[in-house]
Amino acid sequence: MAHSRTQAPRNGSSVLGTSIKGLLLTAGVAAIANIGRKTAVQAPTAMADDWCAGLAREHKATLAVIDKLQAVSPEHPERRTMMMISLTHMISKHAMQEENVIYPMLRRGESAEAADALNREHGQVKAMLYELNHMEKGNPAFVTTLGELRSALEEHMREEEDSLFPALRERLSEDENRKLSREMNMAGLMLA
Ligand SMILES: [Fe+2]
Numbered sequence: 001m002a003h004s005r006t007q008a009p010r011n012g013s014s015v016l017g018t019s020i021k022g023l024l025l026t027a028g029v030a031a032i033a034n035i036g037r038k039t040a041v042q043a044p045t046a047m048a049d050d051w052c053a054g055l056a057r058e059h060k061a062t063l064a065v066i067d068k069l070q071a072v073s074p075e076h077p078e079r080r081t082m083m084m085i086s087l088t089h090m091i092s093k094h095a096m097q098e099e100n101v102i103y104p105m106l107r108r109g110e111s112a113e114a115a116d117a118l119n120r121e122h123g124q125v126k127a128m129l130y131e132l133n134h135m136e137k138g139n140p141a142f143v144t145t146l147g148e149l150r151s152a153l154e155e156h157m158r159e160e161e162d163s164l165f166p167a168l169r170e171r172l173s174e175d176e177n178r179k180l181s182r183e184m185n186m187a188g189l190m191l192a
Contacts, residue, residue, distance in 0.1 A: 051102065051181040052165045058094045059157040065090065066150045070143060077137030084137075088129050093191040095122050098160075100187045105180060106168055114164055121156045125149065 069083045099122060107115040128149045135142050169177055 049178065049181055050169075051177065051184045052161075052169050054181070054184070055094070055098070055102070055165065056161050058090070059153075059161065062087070062090055062094065062153065063150065063157075066146065066153075070146060070150075074138040074140070074142070080137040080142065084129075084133055088133060089191075091125065091129065093188055095126070096191045097184045097188045098122070101180065101184045102165075102168070105172075106164065109168065109171055111164065111168070118156070118160070118164070121152070125152060125156070128152065 065083065065087050069080065069087065072079050072083065074080075099119060103115040103118055106112075106118075128145060132142065132145055132149065135145065172180065
């Protein structure tokens with residue numbers, strides 16, 4: 001019986017080459033999908049040339065997601081889990097923008113103590129998100145903790161929107177505010 005030899009690949013391609021091409025193609029598609037996701041998640045602030053208004057829009061969107069989540073019945077724990085993933089993602093992206101760009105700028109002025117307090121509050125919010133993500137989603141404690149998260153966020157947002165952020169915007173020149181908006185959007189893109 002004739003021994004069959006493996007045929008040499010044509011056009012210089014090889015099995016290994018083909019799988020590398022496949023991998024590159026998959027990576028390319030994934031990268032394009034990722035850009036789409038980043039753009040969509042970043043949209044509320046990327047379209048804003050005013051960092052203050054952009055953050056206020058994200059605050060509103062976050063509370064709206066919590067309200068929707070509160071309306072989900074305990075009989076749909078999987079839906080609660082999926083919404084918790086979205087909520088955690090949007091709050092993390094928002095926190096990245098504030099902690100990495102806005103709060104350091106607050107600290108440059110006379111508001112170092114305020115920046116410390118805001119960072120501490122973010123820490124508490126992250127701890128509540130952690131508890132909610134690890135909690136049995138059908139458990140009545142889930143809605144109670146979610147309500148506590150909403151109250152904490154609302155108070156934190158009110159302080160930012162009503163006093164600290166407008167004061168910072170006022171202190172900066174038009175050019176500095178524009179630069180701050182650009183830097184904030186870049187920080188958001190890292191996590192969007
Ligand atoms: Fe905020």
